Amino acid sequence: MALLERLQDRSAKVGVIGLGYVGLSLVREFARAGYRIIGVDIDESKIRQLQDGKSYVMDVPSEEIGKWIETGQLEVASDYDRVRDMDCVSICVPTPLRAKSKDPDLSYVLDAVVAIREHLHRSQLVILESTTFPGTTTEVIQPILEESGLVAGRDFYLAFSPERVDPGNSSYRTRNIPKIVGGVSAECVRHAEALYENCLEQVVAVSSTDVAEMVKLLENTFRTVNIGLVNEFALLCSKLNIDVWEVIEAASTKPFGFMPFYPGPGLGGHCIPVDPHYLSWKAKVNGFHPKLIDAAVQVNQEMPGHIVRRVREVLKPLKKELRGSKILIVGVAYKRNTDDVRESPAIEIIELLKQEGAEVGFSDPFVAQLSENGTRLSSRPLDEDALAGADCVLIVTDHSSVDYELVARHAAVVVDTRNALKDIPGEHIHRL
Ligand SMILES: NC(=O)c1ccc[n+]([C@@H]2O[C@H](COP(=O)([O-])OP(=O)(O)OC[C@H]3O[C@@H](n4cnc5c(N)ncnc54)[C@H](O)[C@@H]3O)[C@@H](O)[C@H]2O)c1
Structure with missing residues (x-):
């Protein structure tokens, strides 16, 4: 047959x-x-x-x-x-x-x-x-x-x-x-x-196979560029003291011509941070230099460094420095409700914090151990002790099973890169 x-x-x-x-x-x-x-x-x-x-x-x-x-x-x-x-x-x-x-x-x-x-x-x-x-x-x-x-x-x-x-x-x-x-x-x-x-x-x-290959790269580059744009908006809004999350929510009421993307601590996973490089490489081999894609990649790559600077800023009024401070990271997977840590921005954030002399721990309901680039850490339970014992709680991934009320109640200060504490008031909460 x-x-x-x-x-x-x-x-x-x-x-x-x-x-x-x-x-x-x-x-x-x-x-x-x-x-x-x-x-x-x-x-x-x-x-x-x-x-x-x-x-x-x-x-x-x-x-x-x-x-x-x-x-x-x-x-x-x-x-x-x-x-x-x-x-x-x-x-x-x-x-x-x-x-x-x-x-x-x-x-x-x-x-x-x-x-x-x-x-x-x-x-x-x-x-x-x-x-x-x-x-x-x-x-x-x-x-x-x-x-x-x-x-x-x-x-x-x-x-x-x-x-x-x-x-x-x-x-x-x-x-x-x-x-x-x-x-x-x-x-x-x-x-x-x-x-x-x-x-x-x-x-x-x-x-053709060329078209099929390009379809996938368009889809993922579309995400990279839009996330880069909204990350840039987040940085600008923070300078202007405007809540970027409220801006996005209101813009999303437009029934056509707008699709919400959300800022965050940087790109992760096996696809979005990787695929635009495949496209850029092919473009450059053919003498074409993509400006927009490369700019978006750069903005996204700078986010982990920006987050670490934010942590340093929020510690300042408490008369604390990164060196010697205990930072508890909530969520290390590259996105919510997954156990995948490939290319997760949490890894770079942990490395940067450690370089600054901070003492870093993490809690993630999906990830028991983190051993990437020489970093070996075990997840700890997210309880009152862990939260109250940290100088700063840094939310990197917004898993839906996390008790965010508990986080807000017991943390001395929170940097929330995902708007996970939306609707929870508190001067100690600092959103991206
Ligand atoms: N994970 C995603 O969300 C996703 C989504 C869409 C597309 N993709 C693409 O799909 C492809 C696979 O991604 P993935 O996430 O499944 O990767 P993965 O790392 O989870 O799985 C790849 C598997 O291939 C095996 N492998 C490696 N070399 C091999 C070989 N020579 N022969 C046989 N097996 C081999 C590895 O042991 C591994 O189990 C990648 O190109 C990725 O970009 C991934």
């Missing part, structure tokens, strides 16, 4: 390479649609956990993983031999930045594609889901896969489909976020569409 029919009747075996946030969420949708799945991840501890029926991704329940493993619907492995059994291969590996240059680091994608090439066979469908710069699929991946002697669009199918999942978002999950698909030929798109149409609510085909 041809692949298209096997995709349509769900007898095709789908593979997912990279079983992290994105890959495991995708596994979930494939499994719920009735496909048999083979997952591959080089992290053996993740493979062991999955084999034991344990999920390490908050949005994917362990019971579901356990059920699929038990029935054999989901098989997982830490080597690539099983790629030969896959009819489709979705690549969901990381696309970070190089530490010093901040240029795209495609090494994970390249490792995965080289390993897939060894097992590539006719009629296989390969889809890249990782976020990357336009041109990656046709200029980087296609030539590597074609070294197998097979030709994309003729012998196998190749597509790009950006993952748009938003971890922790209970309204929008992989299933009900429209799926963009671009292929290197019309047949490639048709096959990728057939796969996703069975599991996701809406599939949006675009004319």
Whole structure:
């Protein structure tokens, strides 16, 4: 039976390479649609956990993983031999930045594609889901896969489909976020569409992989630029003694032409702080220097330093300095209601505070330990003792389970970077 029919009747075996946030969420949708799945991840501890029926991704329940493993619907492995059994291969590996240059680091994608090439066979469908710069699929991946002697669009199918999942978002999950698909030929798109149409609510085909790659970068750069704009507004409002939160709330009453974004302690996560660099890099390679994007990135990058200066300012009237002061950080995850600390601004804030000689502790209901860039701290319970014992409580992440009344009641002074204490009065509360 041809692949298209096997995709349509769900007898095709789908593979997912990279079983992290994105890959495991995708596994979930494939499994719920009735496909048999083979997952591959080089992290053996993740493979062991999955084999034991344990999920390490908050949005994917362990019971579901356990059920699929038990029935054999989901098989997982830490080597690539099983790629030969896959009819489709979705690549969901990381696309970070190089530490010093901040240029795209495609090494994970390249490792995965080289390993897939060894097992590539006719009629296989390969889809890249990782976020990357336009041109990656046709200029980087296609030539590597074609070294197998097979030709994309003729012998196998190749597509790009950006993952748009938003971890922790209970309204929008992989299933009900429209799926963009671009292929290197019309047949490639048709096959990728057939796969996703069975599991996701809406599939949006675009004319090329370049367009699909650029869609994702536009979405995330849009967020970066707007957050940069509102962070700049926050800094300006603070100079003018205007409440930026009230300004945003009032502006949001406009029924058209305005969409609220909120200031904060800086960008975090695997996407928003990273993706604009992919775009800027590609732009500069082509002799185009994006001004607006680079300016927004800079404003956002300066926020952790600004927050630390705010803490210093609020301590001054209390005749205290940062050196020797106890600062309790509430929330270290990069955004609310998640345990993800990747690129979290809390990490830089902690480092800056420590450089200034402050004694830093944190409390986060989702994060038990923080060990990033040489910083090793354990979360402490957010109780009266912890709050009253701090010279300043600094709210970096506004998890919804935190008792903010308790924070306001017992803290000597609070710097609130998220407006988490909205509606709670008190001269000791300092909003961004
Ligand atoms: N996390 C998000 O919210 C999100 C949303 C949309 C898009 N994305 C994009 O999706 C991609 C994956 O992100 P993520 O958050 O799932 O990352 P992640 O770090 O959570 O997961 C990636 C997984 O890939 C595995 N891996 C690394 N190299 C591998 C290889 N060569 N072969 C097999 N497995 C390998 C890692 O062990 C890890 O388990 C990135 O490009 C990211 O930008 C992420």
